Each structure stands twice: as structure tokens, then as C-alpha cells.
Amino acid sequence: MNIVVCVKQTPDTAELPKISVAEVTSGDIKTTLVLNPWDEFAVEEGLQLQDRFGGDVTVVTVGEEKATEALKDAIARGVQSAVLLSDPAFAGSDAWGTATILAAAIKKNGPVDVVLAGKQSVDGNSGLVAPGLARKLGATLLTNVTKIVDVAGGKITVERQLEEGRETLTASLPAVVSVSKEINDPRYPTFMGIRKASKAQIPVWSLADLDVSAGSVGQTAALAQWTDLRKPAARSSQVVLVKEATVEATAAKLADLLMAEKVI
Amino acid sequence: MSILVYIEQFNGQASPVSWEVLGKAKSLAGQMGGKLAAVVIGNGVEAVANEALTYGADVVHLVEDASLAAFRIEPYAAVVEDLVKAHSPKAVLFPATTRGRDLSAVVACDLGAGLAADCSDLAVDGGELTAVRPVFSGNMLTTVRFVGPLAVASIRPRSFPTPEADGAAGEIVRSGAVMAAGDIREQIDSFEATAGGEVSLTDAKIIVSGGRGVAKDPELGFKLVKDLADSLGGAMGASRAAVDAGYIPYKHQVGQTGKTVRPDLYIACGISGAIQHLAGMGNSKIIVAINKDPEAPIFQVANYGVVGDLFEVVPALTAEFKKRL
Structure with a gap:
């Protein structure tokens, strides 16, 4: 079975609140950059599918040279092969542009059965690359997947979490699967893995290596453009501390206040 | 038609966010100078279409077929894309539920439209839709501007108030499935509902x-x-x-x-x-x-x-x- 895991390099979640608007606008984000935390689950699921069904796992990302570190993180966890998709022409791509680049790279890589991705990135938050990729590849789309039940007979069966409950769904291959946090517990990079990753020669594919027209990717092709990036207004509230003689009286006073606010 | 709103229903119950989006779209459509349409997809879901009329839709496209009884991404997307091609709205809005986000993505990608996902506000600026969305996991906001003739957005629950149900002047237009049942590449094997009474x-x-x-x-x-x-x-x-x-x-x-x-x-x-x-x-x-x-x-x-x-x-x-x- 051929598995491709699409990942992104993002700021470390813990440092997201520190990022300034200027850093994002200039593209020079100074926080620690990591493998997108949601993608750790996709990498792990790729490795588990390989254990269960055999085959190859390739990890790919679109980004600048520094994004190689995200690929090395995946190698350090056990992925055998990686490709960096990098070209100045890719800069500023929206989700559809990114999906176009990834789809072309996946086709070039060879036949694929399952494409995995995290449910979204912790910076862009759109969750659009997986659906875009499914359409560009002509693959089925399975999002928010919490369990891959089976892959057999040209079909994949998964469980996914929806607002009203848990759905079990079977779709034909190839499939693009975006995974939720509940799907697994990602393994950590091992010492041997880190050594292997540090020595890995990761191929770089540029626009010229892919069957992609320059006009379909990059900033100029972006159909949804971010403007007026800003920090949300800080919540301005002065806390009213409720303290009465007994806990019961405190509860009664708080209930009075909340009922007066008409939120109950 | 200036705006088309996808009304999500599950077992004949519309999700509350669908009405919140429809209510907001009513005022946006007024500013854009066009009609407000809604689409309800399912089987035996006329009551939801009637409800959409009471919330102010000028036209409700009621699309019913046995193959559409439960949400599946490809046949549902085919329906919405068909309506967009036939009526050329300037914007299509979806509730940002799990299914709504999937559907908005497939429709926008197929139609070559820009998409703002999981938005918290919408406005009309110079006759064009703009959408506010949190990014960097809630640590920043951006206003998304769209390039091209069609804008697509999904909107988070509770971004807008539930509108008053006061009108029913619009009309219901019925149609059927667009994709042949045999071409659908996914099937729902089972569904285990969340424990009764649990609030989302x-x-x-x-x-x-x-x-x-x-x-x-x-x-x-x-x-x-x-x-x-x-x-x-x-x-x-x-x-x-x-x-x-x-x-x-x-x-x-x-x-x-x-x-x-x-x-x-x-x-x-x-x-x-x-x-x-x-x-x-x-x-x-x-x-x-x-x-x-x-x-x-x-x-x-x-x-x-x-x-x-x-x-x-x-x-x-x-x-x-x-x-x-």
C-alpha cells in the first residue's frame, strides 16, 4: 500500500500567542517552528497503516528550505522517504494552490492509496488543503477521522466524529484522510531516528519538476486573501468577586447575579 | 440571486447555525441588492424548507432523493454546484459544522472560488462580501477578501443571533439528485448517535x-x-x-x-x-x-x-x- 502524508511546518502551539502581526506579514516568524501538531497524528497513522498493511510511507511538505526540519521530524519518527516542494513561485499560495502543488507531487511520486493529513494547521486553521487535495487527485475525502477500521479490496473504512455522533463510512481508494487527535498517540522521535534524519538527503522538487502551471499557484493565484491582520481586542472585564459568609450564600448570590445578566 | 445559504439538516432537524447564517445573509443580500436563496438537501425534509422560508429566504431550493437521505459529500456537492452554475450567486455560505466545512471546501474547490473557512463575521464592502476569521488558533483575526466572481465562506456557530421567524413570502423550488446513485463512491455503514440529551x-x-x-x-x-x-x-x-x-x-x-x-x-x-x-x-x-x-x-x-x-x-x-x- 502506498501512503503519502502531507505535513506543514508551523509555529509551536505554545508560542502562538507571542507572534506579532509584523512577523506574519513579513513571513519571518521568529518562534520555534515545528511539525504542525495536528500532523503528528497523520504521520503516526501513516506508520501504523504501514505496520498493518505494508507498503511505503512518503512525507511531503510545501515550504522554504527550513521546512525540511518538519520532514526530518517525520523521518525521526520512522518515515522512510520525504520530499520538499519548494519554489519561490509557490510563495503566498492559498489552500487551492497548495493542494495543486501537493497533488502534482503525489502523482509524480507514483500510485497512491491513502493520503493522510492533520485536520488543519495551527496557523492557517482552514482545514482546506485535504479537501482541495481530494478534488485535485480525484480521490474520495474522509475528514475528522478518529479510526481507520480497515483498508481492503480497493476500499477504506473509517470512523469519523460528527456533531451528532460517530459515523462509520466506507469509501473507495484512493482516499484523502484528514485525522483528528483521537486517532492515535503519536510516537516520539527516537535517538536512532534523529541520527538518521540528520543524515537524510531530502530531494527538493521545484515548479519545473511538477506538472503545475505557474499561474495556478502562488500569491497571484490566491482567491482568498488575508487583509487587515490584527490581534483580537483584549477582553475588558473587571471581575466581581462573590464572597458571602457560607458557600451556600455565595452560590445564591452568584445565581442572583447571573439571572440578572439574563444569561440563564 | 446574490447569496445562497446551505441549510444543514440531520434527521430532518436543521442545525441552529444554519438559521443564524440565513438571518445574517438576509441583511447582506439586501446590501448586495439581490435575492436570498437557501438550499435544503435530504429526503422528506420539506418541513426544513418551510422553516427556511419563515427565516426570510426568497427562494428555497428543496432537493430530495433517496440517495440524498444522509449527507455524503459528493452527491451533496454536486447539488450545490449545479445550483451555483444555474443561478450565479455572488456568495455561497455554509455553517461551519464538520459537514458544512467539508461541503464548502469541495464546492469552492470545484468551482474555482476562494473560501474563507470557519468565519466569525461577515460584511459587505463596496458591494463585495468580506469575511472575518480567526487565525493562528484564535490569536489573530484577518479580514478575507475574495478574488473572482464567487465568494464562499463557512461560519462558526453562534457568530450571529438566531433571526426572528416572521416571514414566509418566498417560494419553494423542488428538484432531485444531480449525481447518479451508482456513481457515489462512499457509503455510510453505521451511525452511533451521541448519548441522548448531550448538548453540542x-x-x-x-x-x-x-x-x-x-x-x-x-x-x-x-x-x-x-x-x-x-x-x-x-x-x-x-x-x-x-x-x-x-x-x-x-x-x-x-x-x-x-x-x-x-x-x-x-x-x-x-x-x-x-x-x-x-x-x-x-x-x-x-x-x-x-x-x-x-x-x-x-x-x-x-x-x-x-x-x-x-x-x-x-x-x-x-x-x-x-x-x-
């Missing part, structure tokens, strides 16, 4: 959440949190610390890497208020903090606070509301 976090008007403060007896702590939520008809949430400690399943997690919520009332029990948690609930109308530590950052964003042990305060509050409600 993103739709909840009231949320009671528990955090690390339950540590001395997590099972009892979350039972007390749930009892308070139940007494108020609300949903139960949790901080990441509580989820990571294994006290409660991930689906309850509120915050940067969990759900973003916007209830009228958010009661944080034993939650310190890490910035990552605030990113997920900072837009709640009223925040109540119950925490032993008077220095906990949660008190800086709370409207009301009780410095005390949640194991004492929460049951006292539950008892009080049981008396009153």
Missing part, C-alpha cells in the same frame, strides 16, 4: 468546564461539573490540562487545540486560564471563574469570580439552580 459545545448557550482543579478526584470533579451543566441545560467542557491528564475525552476540550466556543455563559471550574484556553472561550458573553487560586489568570477575563474549592462551590451552585429553574 459549539451550539451551547451555557457551558460549564472543568480543569486541572479536579485533580484530587477527577471522576467526582467532572461529575459535579456535569451536574451543574445539566441543571442549566448546558454543555460540559474541559481544559486541555484535564484532557491531557485523561480525566475526560478530547471532544470536550475547549481552547486553541480544541473547540472554539461563544456561549452566553461560560463557567470555568478549576481552570487556571492559560492563554491557550482563553483563545477558545474569550468571546463568551459572561465568564464565571471558580478557582482556589486568587492569582489564576482566569480572573482577569472573568466577569464574576468565586475564590474557593470547586468541590464545594459547584455543588452549592447546582443546588441553587435546581431550586430556581
Whole structure:
């Protein structure tokens, strides 16, 4: 079975609140950059599918040279092969542009059965690359997947979490699967893995290596453009501390206040 | 047609956010100088289409077929794309539920339209739709501007008020499936509904959440949190610390890497208020903090606070509301 895991390099979640608007606008984000935390689950699921069904796992990302570190993180966890998709022409791509680049790279890589991705990135938050990729590849789309039940007979069966409950769904291959946090517990990079990753020669594919027209990717092709990036207004509230003689009286006073606010 | 709104229904019940989006779209369509259309897809869902009329849709496209009885992405997308091609709206809006986000993505990608996902506000500027969306996991906002003739957006629950149901002047236009049943590449094998009565976090008007403060007896702590939520008809949430400690399943997690919520009332029990948690609930109308530590950052964003042990305060509050409600 051929598995491709699409990942992104993002700021470390813990440092997201520190990022300034200027850093994002200039593209020079100074926080620690990591493998997108949601993608750790996709990498792990790729490795588990390989254990269960055999085959190859390739990890790919679109980004600048520094994004190689995200690929090395995946190698350090056990992925055998990686490709960096990098070209100045890719800069500023929206989700559809990114999906176009990834789809072309996946086709070039060879036949694929399952494409995995995290449910979204912790910076862009759109969750659009997986659906875009499914359409560009002509693959089925399975999002928010919490369990891959089976892959057999040209079909994949998964469980996914929806607002009203848990759905079990079977779709034909190839499939693009975006995974939720509940799907697994990602393994950590091992010492041997880190050594292997540090020595890995990761191929770089540029626009010229892919069957992609320059006009379909990059900033100029972006159909949804971010403007007026800003920090949300800080919540301005002065806390009213409720303290009465007994806990019961405190509860009664708080209930009075909340009922007066008409939120109950 | 200026705006088309996808009305999500499950087992014949529309999701509340569908009406919130439709209500907002009514005023946006007015500003854009065009008609407001809605699309309801399913089988035996005429009641939902009628409801859409009462919320002000000028036209409701009611698309019914046995093959559309349950949501499946490809046949549903084919229906919406067909309507867009036939009527050329300037914008298509979806509720940002799991299915709504999937559907908006497939439709926008297929039609070569820009998409703003999981938005918290919409406006019309110079006759064009703009959309505000949180990015960097709630730590920043951006206003998305669209290039091209069609704009697509999905909108978070509780971004807009539920509109008044006062009109029914529009018309229902019926049609059937666009994709042949035999071409559908996915099938639903089974569906296990969430335990009866459980309120969805993103739709909840009231949320009671528990955090690390339950540590001395997590099972009892979350039972007390749930009892308070139940007494108020609300949903139960949790901080990441509580989820990571294994006290409660991930689906309850509120915050940067969990759900973003916007209830009228958010009661944080034993939650310190890490910035990552605030990113997920900072837009709640009223925040109540119950925490032993008077220095906990949660008190800086709370409207009301009780410095005390949640194991004492929460049951006292539950008892009080049981008396009153």
C-alpha cells in the first residue's frame, strides 16, 4: 500500500500567542517552528497503516528550505522517504494552490492509496488543503477521522466524529484522510531516528519538476486573501468577586447575579 | 440571486447555525441588492424548507432523493454546484459544522472560488462580501477578501443571533439528485448517535468546564461539573490540562487545540486560564471563574469570580439552580 502524508511546518502551539502581526506579514516568524501538531497524528497513522498493511510511507511538505526540519521530524519518527516542494513561485499560495502543488507531487511520486493529513494547521486553521487535495487527485475525502477500521479490496473504512455522533463510512481508494487527535498517540522521535534524519538527503522538487502551471499557484493565484491582520481586542472585564459568609450564600448570590445578566 | 445559504439538516432537524447564517445573509443580500436563496438537501425534509422560508429566504431550493437521505459529500456537492452554475450567486455560505466545512471546501474547490473557512463575521464592502476569521488558533483575526466572481465562506456557530421567524413570502423550488446513485463512491455503514440529551459545545448557550482543579478526584470533579451543566441545560467542557491528564475525552476540550466556543455563559471550574484556553472561550458573553487560586489568570477575563474549592462551590451552585429553574 502506498501512503503519502502531507505535513506543514508551523509555529509551536505554545508560542502562538507571542507572534506579532509584523512577523506574519513579513513571513519571518521568529518562534520555534515545528511539525504542525495536528500532523503528528497523520504521520503516526501513516506508520501504523504501514505496520498493518505494508507498503511505503512518503512525507511531503510545501515550504522554504527550513521546512525540511518538519520532514526530518517525520523521518525521526520512522518515515522512510520525504520530499520538499519548494519554489519561490509557490510563495503566498492559498489552500487551492497548495493542494495543486501537493497533488502534482503525489502523482509524480507514483500510485497512491491513502493520503493522510492533520485536520488543519495551527496557523492557517482552514482545514482546506485535504479537501482541495481530494478534488485535485480525484480521490474520495474522509475528514475528522478518529479510526481507520480497515483498508481492503480497493476500499477504506473509517470512523469519523460528527456533531451528532460517530459515523462509520466506507469509501473507495484512493482516499484523502484528514485525522483528528483521537486517532492515535503519536510516537516520539527516537535517538536512532534523529541520527538518521540528520543524515537524510531530502530531494527538493521545484515548479519545473511538477506538472503545475505557474499561474495556478502562488500569491497571484490566491482567491482568498488575508487583509487587515490584527490581534483580537483584549477582553475588558473587571471581575466581581462573590464572597458571602457560607458557600451556600455565595452560590445564591452568584445565581442572583447571573439571572440578572439574563444569561440563564 | 446574490447569496445562497446551505441549510444543514440531520434527521430532518436543521442545525441552529444554519438559521443564524440565513438571518445574517438576509441583511447582506439586501446590501448586495439581490435575492436570498437557501438550499435544503435530504429526503422528506420539506418541513426544513418551510422553516427556511419563515427565516426570510426568497427562494428555497428543496432537493430530495433517496440517495440524498444522509449527507455524503459528493452527491451533496454536486447539488450545490449545479445550483451555483444555474443561478450565479455572488456568495455561497455554509455553517461551519464538520459537514458544512467539508461541503464548502469541495464546492469552492470545484468551482474555482476562494473560501474563507470557519468565519466569525461577515460584511459587505463596496458591494463585495468580506469575511472575518480567526487565525493562528484564535490569536489573530484577518479580514478575507475574495478574488473572482464567487465568494464562499463557512461560519462558526453562534457568530450571529438566531433571526426572528416572521416571514414566509418566498417560494419553494423542488428538484432531485444531480449525481447518479451508482456513481457515489462512499457509503455510510453505521451511525452511533451521541448519548441522548448531550448538548453540542459549539451550539451551547451555557457551558460549564472543568480543569486541572479536579485533580484530587477527577471522576467526582467532572461529575459535579456535569451536574451543574445539566441543571442549566448546558454543555460540559474541559481544559486541555484535564484532557491531557485523561480525566475526560478530547471532544470536550475547549481552547486553541480544541473547540472554539461563544456561549452566553461560560463557567470555568478549576481552570487556571492559560492563554491557550482563553483563545477558545474569550468571546463568551459572561465568564464565571471558580478557582482556589486568587492569582489564576482566569480572573482577569472573568466577569464574576468565586475564590474557593470547586468541590464545594459547584455543588452549592447546582443546588441553587435546581431550586430556581
